[in-house]
Amino acid sequence: MNNTALLSVRNICKQFDEFEVLHSIDLSVKKAEIHAIMGRSGVGKTTLLKILAGLIAADSGTVLYQNIPLENPDEALIPGHEELAYMAQDFRLLKNRSVEENLKDALLAYNDNFAEEQKTLLLKLMRLEPLKDKRIELLSGGEKQRLAIARAMATQPEVLLLDEPFTQLDKSTRQLLMDALKEIRAELATAIIFVTHDVNEAFYLADYIHILEDRQIMQTGTPQQIYQRPGNARVANLIGLFNQIPINEINENRENATLLMETEQYGVWPDKLIMLTGTEEMDYSLKGVVKSVNFMGAFFLLKVETSTGFIFHANQAQFSGKSGDEVAFGINNEDLIVFDS
Numbered sequence: 001m002n003n004t005a006l007l008s009v010r011n012i013c014k015q016f017d018e019f020e021v022l023h024s025i026d027l028s029v030k031k032a033e034i035h036a037i038m039g040r041s042g043v044g045k046t047t048l049l050k051i052l053a054g055l056i057a058a059d060s061g062t063v064l065y066q067n068i069p070l071e072n073p074d075e076a077l078i079p080g081h082e083e084l085a086y087m088a089q090d091f092r093l094l095k096n097r098s099v100e101e102n103l104k105d106a107l108l109a110y111n112d113n114f115a116e117e118q119k120t121l122l123l124k125l126m127r128l129e130p131l132k133d134k135r136i137e138l139l140s141g142g143e144k145q146r147l148a149i150a151r152a153m154a155t156q157p158e159v160l161l162l163d164e165p166f167t168q169l170d171k172s173t174r175q176l177l178m179d180a181l182k183e184i185r186a187e188l189a190t191a192i193i194f195v196t197h198d199v200n201e202a203f204y205l206a207d208y209i210h211i212l213e214d215r216q217i218m219q220t221g222t223p224q225q226i227y228q229r230p231g232n233a234r235v236a237n238l239i240g241l242f243n244q245i246p247i248n249e250i251n252e253n254r255e256n257a258t259l260l261m262e263t264e265q266y267g268v269w270p271d272k273l274i275m276l277t278g279t280e281e282m283d284y285s286l287k288g289v290v291k292s293v294n295f296m297g298a299f300f301l302l303k304v305e306t307s308t309g310f311i312f313h314a315n316q317a318q319f320s321g322k323s324g325d326e327v328a329f330g331i332n333n334e335d336l337i338v339f340d341s
């Protein structure tokens, strides 16, 4: 089972009115894997998640659960699939009821013993025990979010599909929820697919990230793969503060530096620019003038003007320079990111 796809879509296309939102999407998730679907607002993330959940129909293509095509939601009595739980952005909780009652409601179809066990487990996993008698109206946004996930998990789905599960949460609640989801995966081997536009959430939680851009999955990879080798500048700009550097800004210093070519584009992450203090020779180098020095907590972020634009440098040391300073940076061969033009 472990090597076969639990849930997958093949060649999915979807348009609303005359506007095509998704074009030829393939995606595949195995048991106990966590996948993030990342992309800009309005790019089609929710639409794809709903198609995966069997809640809306694609115009063409197939959704497969354990290699069996899912029933078309337009024809099914109840759209969806019992092994797939979907949590919408608006949570859908029962008003005027307590946390515990909301969980019991999600377990109505099950026998008392199973329902009781599940309720106890989920209250614990989602840190809801102290709140179990509290009415929904009195819960904070983060508490409601945890309860919504607990309700989605109530029936022990094989796949949990979460649409923006961490929006409006403060950092510590977000952390708690992300860790709770990791615990759910570890304890119950649930596969999780979540939608986000936040790279930190995707990096922290996901085994694989799918970048949705311009109607297609532009890149799929582990967080490290996507960071170290973004497929193109659009992906790089989506996941962070990326420096695109024109070829004529970069000096090749060493014999082993790969030859730069006009047919390629180059870039580097701010933390991979090494500030040169003397005459050290590195594979590549570039120069500029500091425009601003910004304290970011764990590092200083320098905005530097080059002859053709601005770049950013993340400096881990106690940077003592100031605006107007002339600076030089080195880049190691393996840190220079290369794209085809």
Ligand SMILES: Nc1ncnc2c1ncn2[C@@H]1O[C@H](COP(=O)(O)OP(=O)(O)OP(=O)(O)O)[C@@H](O)[C@H]1O
Pocket (backbone or CB within 6 Å): 016, 017, 021, 039, 040, 041, 042, 043, 044, 045, 046, 047, 048, 197
């Ligand atoms: N039922 C619908 N009818 C018409 N257009 C729709 C419908 N649902 C979504 N759209 C459009 O499809 C596009 C993709 O919407 P979707 O909600 O999937 O994007 P998203 O990436 O999840 O956005 P966000 O991050 O803002 O939630 C948008 O332009 C949206 O307006």
